[in-house]
Amino acid sequence: MRTDLAVIGAGPAGLAAALAACARGVRVALVDAATEAGGQFYRQPAAGLRAGRPEALHHRWRTWERLRDGLAASAVRVLTDHHVWAVERGPDGFTVHALLGPEQEEPAEVHARAVILATGGYEQVLPFPGWTLPGVVTAGGAQAMLKGGLVVPGRRAVVAGSGPLLLPVATGLAAAGVEVAALVESTAPRRLAGHVPALAGKLAEGAGYAARLLRHRVPVLTRHTVVRAHGGGTMTPRPDGAMAPRTDGAPLRLTGVTVAALDGDGRVRPGTERHLPCDTLAVGHGMLPHTDLADGLGCRLDGLAVAVDAEQRTDVPGVWAAGEATGVGGAALALAEGHLAGRSAAARLRGTTPDPAPAAVKARTKLRRSAAALDSAYAPPAHWPEQVTDDTVICRCEEVTAGAVRDALDLGAGDERTVKLLTRAGMGWCQGRMCSTAVAGLAGCPPTPSRRPFARPVPLGVLARQHPQEGPS
Amino acid sequence: MNPLELAGAGPGPAFTVTFDGRPVRALPGQTVAAVLWAAGVTSWRSTRGAGRPRGVFCGIGVCFDCLVTVNGRPNQRACLVPVRPGDVIGTQDGTGHEEARRAH
Missing domain, CATH: 1.10.10.1100 (BFD-like [2Fe-2S]-binding domain)
Known part of the structure; x- marks a missing residue:
């Protein structure tokens, strides 16, 4: 299909960008891998589950309602189940290359004059002994499975690592009936206290989480870390009589974790180890931006994130970026950046300059400041490789x-x-x-940043069909 | 409170799929991974090298740890693929291609 603007990613940044651009009269296609818009932050329960109270799993639900209703009322063309593997720049604009559906074998292309990359991020987990055991999942993964599939991984969980995501994950699991044995955060509370001015807007949110943790009786261990995950049980031959798994008596799943206190330098304090039985460990150490599509287009990166100007433009003409891809800062910041990107793209496509958007610019400045404060306050244990x-x-x-x-x-x-x-x-x-x-x-x-010409695996047959005239006949 | 109650879910009729030959209850819209978690199963792959069990890790299609064989097709990401009535889901051993070859 052909459109003016392709927005890649239908999370907060992409939704805000698509709505802002569409409202300013350009044709917009919103492309996303999931079956429904929302991204990770606003991941919705599958339609077949007919959730009557999805807001119980979410924060800032009203914002989602506004985005969802705005999208439904708009002329934005929503292309779900499109897994984008590359964006190619040509003489007449851009080709967005995607694979369709869960099978990801059939190709689809979107041709656009401009592109907004709102590709989001993914969670970082630093390794520790036992982290590959089944039952150890990323904190965001536990949350995604809960929000989307209305399932939990076990009965008793430890939520651990570092960063603001651990709070909604712990309270979300607890609300869904999981006994949360502990929230283990490696950051000392006083590190956050040092950033109070920049975090002013986040204090109420933090207090809300603290109240929920208390209500669910979740013990909070700050300046602690998981030093080891323990497993038990062994795999049994399969009932269908087929090949028995070659697990060699390897532990089948998580049975508990050892946690320990950290000293002021971020080293494990000897003698503080203790065992917490659990069947689930939800662990995460912050987020990383998805930059593969930007990198493939030749956009300059700043550290691990896509570099953008005040209008959210990358240094490649016709390519904008917004949200976590330009630096991890949360959903509210993504909305502001997406809005600004959408306004800018629409104006530039129409050959005008964007109208000033002082409220969004102000919000972006403030939210970037608090994101930077969170980023410098929350840190994994400095000496984690020693463990x-x-x-x-x-x-x-x-x-x-x-x-x-x-x-x-x-x-x-x-x-x-x-x-x-x-x-x-x-x-x-x-x-x-x-x-x-x-x-x-x-x-x-x-x-x-790693260089990945393809953002996801692509069948050779799909690649072979790209430029048939160039191959041997 | 369980997650379905929490979200006020009134799903359509449950259906049956099989996992390694045994029947498992599934709800419409759930992914393979969600169905297996709901059945108390957390691993459905053994790694190619050391044969270690794996299941969901990232839950959003990035890590490829939850690879599983569905209807004879190996290397499906259980966290992305929705279940359909009658699906035959199997633990994936290594690359999964040995089993796929045997099945044909």
Whole structure:
């Protein structure tokens, strides 16, 4: 299909961008991988579950209602189930390449004169012994499964790691009937106290979570960390008589975690370890931006995020970016950035300059300041690599252990790329999204954005059909 | 309170799928991963190298840990694929291609 503007990602940033641009008279296609708009923040229960009270799983529900109703009333063309694997720049504009549906085998293309990248982010988890056991899930993953499928992973959970996401995950699981044995946050509360002016807008929200944690009797352990996850049980041969899993008596699932206190330097304090039985560990250490599509277009990155100007324009003409892709800052910031991107794109497509939007600009400034404060306050334990034993798997896809990574470092590897070439860490299905930060941490170098020409796996047949005239006949 | 009660869900009629040969109850709209979690199953893959069990990790289609075989097709992300009545879901051993070959 052809349109003026393709907005990629239907989370808060993409929704705000699409609505702002459409209201200013340009044709908009909103492209998203999920079956419904909303993104991760406003992930909705599957329609078939007929949830009468979905707001029980959400914050800022009224904002969602406004976005949802605005979208329904608008002329925005919503393309769900479109998994975008690349955006290509041509002489006449852009081609958005996607794969359709859960099978992701059939291609679809959207041709647009301009593109807004609202690709969001994903969660970062730093490794620790036992983190590959079934029952250990990302905090955001537990929340996504709850919001979308109305399911929980177990009966008794520990929520752990670092960052503001842990609060809604712990309270959400508790509200859904899971006993939350502890919320384990590595950051000391006084680190947040140091940023009170910048976090003024977040204080009420924090107080709300504190009240909910109390109501659900969730013990909160600050300046603590999970040092090990323990497993038990073994796999049994399958009832259908087919090949028995080769688990060699390996633990089947999580049975508990060991937590310990951290000292002022972020090191585990010896003698403070204690065991918490649980069947679920929801763990996360902050978010990372999805930058693959921007990188593929040649957009400049600033650190790990897409660099944008005051109008949310990247340095590639015709390409805007908004939301977590331009730096992790939460849904409210994503809405402001998306709105500004949509206004700018619509104006530029019509050959005018965007009208001033002082309220959105002001909100963006304020929210970026509080995001920066949260980012500098919340930090994983500084010395987390010390807790990673040599037999701990670092690259979950290729099953590369910390010992193998350390061997590569001993051989002279000093960065993620060389470790990858020597060990295959980062070469698997997830393309290093799950292990990149960990490898950088073990190597003692800053994380670098990975270059992924394809944002997701693409069948060879789809690639072969792209430019048939160029191939041998 | 369970999650369905919390969200006031009144799902359409439940249907049956199978996991490793045994019947499992599914609700319309749920993903394969959600159905298996609701049935108390948290692992449905053994890794290619060490044969270790895996299930959901990221829950949003990024990590590829929850790969599963559905109706003979291996390497499906359980957290993305919606279930359909009668689906045959199986633990994926390694690459999953050995089983797929045997089935044909």
